[in-house]
Amino acid sequence: DAGVTQSPTHLIKTRGQQVTLRCSPKSGHDTVSWYQQALGQGPQFIFQYYEEEERQRGNFPDRFSGHQFPNYSSELNVNALLLGDSALYLCASSRTGIEAFFGQGTRLTVV
Amino acid sequence: EDKVVQSPLSLVVHEGDTVTLNCSYEVTNFRSLLWYKQEKKAPTFLFMLTSSGIEKKSGRLSSILDKKELFSILNITATQTGDSAIYLCAVDNSSAGNMLTFGGGTRLMVKP
Numbered sequence: 001d002a003g004v005t006q007s008p009t010h011l012i013k014t015r016g017q018q019v020t021l022r023c024s025p026k027s028g029h030d031t032v033s034w035y036q037q038a039l040g041q042g043p044q045f046i047f048q049y050y051e052e053e054e055r056q057r058g059n060f061p062d063r064f065s066g067h068q069f070p071n072y073s074s075e076l077n078v079n080a081l082l083l084g085d086s087a088l089y090l091c092a093s094s095r096t097g098i099e100a101f102f103g104q105g106t107r108l109t110v111v
Numbered sequence: 112e113d114k115v116v117q118s119p120l121s122l123v124v125h126e127g128d129t130v131t132l133n134c135s136y137e138v139t140n141f142r143s144l145l146w147y148k149q150e151k152k153a154p155t156f157l158f159m160l161t162s163s164g165i166e167k168k169s170g171r172l173s174s175i176l177d178k179k180e181l182f183s184i185l186n187i188t189a190t191q192t193g194d195s196a197i198y199l200c201a202v203d204n205s206s207a208g209n210m211l212t213f214g215g216g217t218r219l220m221v222k223p
Contacts, residue, residue: 004153033209042115042199042213043154056210088152094209099145099159105152 004093004103012109021076021106025093032074035090086110113138117200117214125222128190132217134200135182144183147199190221
């Protein structure tokens with residue numbers, strides 16, 4: 001079992017650009033959640049996808065959007081990047097009744 | 112607003128010491144409290160607690176939840192250098208599950 005896999009591992013973008021991050025959940029999991037972790041802080045919940053729909057959303061602007069595919073994999077899109085979007089983006093997969101398993105994350109740097 | 116606060120922010124101990132990490136929370140519709148260990152990037156799951164007063168144990172690590180006083184502790188006995196990490200506490204307060212509110216973490220360093 002490959003666990004939760006994320007790509008890419010690192011990314012450098014310029015302010016104003018758009019970025020897409022990808023996540024493949026652990027086998028048997030149907031729910032994908034995305035978190036943003038700024039340096040020195042705990043992760044913050046962005047949103048959660050289940051059955052290809054956004055089920056829950058944290059306090060993030062509409063520049064952050066996502067998608068879930070029929071195979072349960074997911075994408076996180078961020079438009080109009082700001083310097084403050086620089087962070088580690090974590091994907092977590094789960095299914096009803098069990099804890100979330102996290103991927104290794106994508107380190108996004110906006111310059 | 113839901114809030115999870117961890118203390119201390121950081122801790123330096125020597126191998127063999129026992130440490131206690133604290134987590135207090137204020138959330139609506141509590142579902143569960145989770146502890147994760149983060150060494151480099153991916154937080155790895157340690158414990159999920161849903162009931163007060165029932166200790167969960169895994170090797171040298173143990174944790175307990177007090178739902179009346181709204182806190183949890185994570186104990187690590189006989190610490191080893193491999194325990195050096197950031198320990199994250201999170202609360203799930205969502206009806207759908209796994210919408211986690213995290214604390215800021217406790218950075219533990221274990222010196223040889």
